[in-house]
Amino acid sequence: MDDTPKNNTQYISNQNSNPSITGGLFENLLSVEPIFNNKELLRHSFTPDTLPHRDSQIQTLASILVAALRGDTPSNILIYGKTGTGKTASVNFVTRELEQTSTHYDIPCDVKFINCEVVDTKYRILAELANTFIDKNIEYILKQISKLEVSLTNSPNTFPTNDQQLQLEEISKLKDDLKSFTKVPMTGWPTDTVYSTLVKAVDYRERVVVIILDEIDKLVEKSGDDILYNLSRMNSDLDRSRVSIKGISNDLTFTDYLDPRVKSSLGEEEIIFPPYDAHQLNDILQNRATIAFKEGVLAPGVIRMCSGFAAREHGDARRALDLLRTAGELAERSGGSEVTTDYVEAAQEKIELDRVIEVIRTLPDQSKFVLFTILVLTTKDVSHITTGEVYNLYRQLCKNQELDVLTHRRVTDLISELDMLGIVNAIVVSKGRYGRTKQITLSVPQAHVEKELLSNQRNQRLFAGLEDISIIFQSQF
Ligand SMILES: Nc1ncnc2c1ncn2[C@@H]1O[C@H](COP(=O)(O)OP(=O)(O)OP(=O)(O)O)[C@@H](O)[C@H]1O
Ligand SMILES: [Mg+2]
Structure with missing residues (x-):
């Protein structure tokens, strides 16, 4: 185990016998x-080397991916589970082993991991994939050229033999191949061209390609399922190589938004990661x-x-x-x-x-305002905060701040969003013949909300004059 910090500490405390070097600020902390x-x-x-309680998921993944080491196409897989259930870690673990084994036995198998929260459009995914395989091809070609050149220079013959002639031709062909690959820019090309560049790059060699799309639900939410349609059909455009897709999602319902063909193709196998x-x-x-x-x-x-x-x-x-x-x-x-x-x-x-x-920092101003209204009502100790009460006070406060007043309906939606974000808890209660309403409570400590909403400089303009909640009570109630 690396114990460098401790050694450094000891080294520094020995040096500390000469107090004139510094004021001792860091020395004290380091000691x-x-x-x-x-x-x-x-x-x-x-990613740890052992992942307790994920044996069965890891085994299932490996038993599907082993096909790649036999030169077959592994089934596509959709992997589901709530956040923090070890999906990414397990997939990384299995694919790391897959790559190591394929290198060891010299089996052409490549894994490409894409985090769709970062690479989140059809163009960017296709471009990133194409460039990855162009890089891999260039690396492969350069290696082949260097092997052939070494074999030629080691040859004792002064005149090229037939074999050597063939090697020279091979080198020249490889050099042409090298020139034929142009990297895709991050914007600007027609998407069809990016796709055909990807197909050409992948199909340059016989190989199995495993594409991991982590956070695939975020991709579908942002850019639709077009890209998944392309990728799941890609094998019909490939001659030498094969592609297999693994999608990882923490939203179990995301496939509801997929084209049924994409859904059945991607979900050939499903693996669930329970909490x-x-x-x-x-x-x-x-x-x-x-x-x-x-x-x-x-x-x-x-x-x-x-x-x-x-x-x-x-x-x-x-x-x-x-x-x-x-x-x-x-x-x-x-x-x-x-x-x-x-x-x-x-x-x-x-x-x-x-x-x-x-969460509060990234809320739009109107949501902050609705949250502020709920905070005011909570501070006032209103026992049952309803949507109606929130709306009435919200409207008054908005007018006070010369802010646009949203409709009742819209404010109800914003309250539901705050509920989904885990900031408030809104439960539907029946009010008998008066219909139904939502009863709202803060689901995080009041002091936390107050701290971010009121003491944050960026919010000062929004809540100017409202900082002292007790004054609002005097004027509003
Ligand atoms: N069985 C396990 N053993 C050891 N560490 C684990 C295990 N499961 C998860 N972890 C660790 O917990 C953290 C979260 O795991 P991971 O990133 O795999 O979650 P996830 O299911 O992909 O979540 P999300 O949906 O939010 O992306 C990581 O640091 C990972 O190393
Ligand atoms: Mg993850």
Whole structure:
């Protein structure tokens, strides 16, 4: 295990015998005994070598992908599961093994991973795929040329033999091939041309290509299913190679929006990743903690508490790891040498606050205003906040701020969006013969909402003059 930080610390404390070098600001911080062995191992980007409680999903994936190593086309797969259930980590793990095995046995099999949250349009996906395979082809061609050239220069003959003549011709053909590949610019070409460039690049060699489309639901939401239609039909345009697609989604209903042909082609196989329970999260954290923390720094009950909190959310391993890492960071920052359950509680609070801040920060102004109205009513301790009450106060406040007043219907929709984002909880209640309404409560601590809405400079213009909620009460109620 890498213990460089500790060695550095020791080195620096030895040097510290000469106090005139600096004011000692960093030396003091560095001399604190570190809590982490390697914090990076708790980050999302790290794929561990073992993934407890995902054996069956990993086995199923491998048993489908093994076809690629036999030169056959693996079935397309759709992988579903809520956030943090190990979908991306398991797929990365399996494809890493697949690539290693194919390299070992020299079987032509390529894996391309695309995060559709980042690469999110038909053009960009086709371009990224085309450029990847152009790069791979160039690399392959250069390797072939260099092999042939080495064999020619090592030859003892002064005059080319027939064989060598053929090798020279092969080199010249490869050089022509090299010239025939032009990279696709990130904008500007007709999409059909990008697609045919991709087909040509992939089909340059006999191979099986596995394309992973992570967050595929976000792609469909943003750009429709056109690109999936192209990719799922691509094999009919290929002669030498074969393409297999793996889509990963945390929305189980996203296929409802797909063309039925695309749906049946992509979903030849389906793998579900269920949420983890507290025991499973405990095992996952235990494994990670052993390598990420110094021995003996975690107080009893810390891992159990992180697992419990994350299981209560929805069995999210990312949340559990975040809690453990943040608890460690908080302990480290306060100079402690042990991570106690108090730090886990503080971490839970911090993560929740960060989430709320992030969600509120990205809300459109009108949604912020609706949320502000709900906050005012909550502060006033209105026992049953209904949509009608929110709307009445919202309207008055909007007029006060000279803001456009949206319709009742639209405000109801914004409340539903806030509910989906986990900021408020809106349940439908019957009001007998007066119909139905929504009863609204904040589903995050009031102080968090207040902090982001009122103390954030960007919101100052929006809520100018309304900062002191108690004054609004006096004037409005
Ligand atoms: N069984 C497991 N063992 C060890 N670590 C795990 C396991 N499952 C998930 N993790 C870790 O939890 C974090 C989240 O996992 P991952 O990114 O695979 O979730 P996901 O299902 O893809 O979620 P999302 O839908 O939000 O993308 C990662 O850091 C991953 O390494
Ligand atoms: Mg993922």
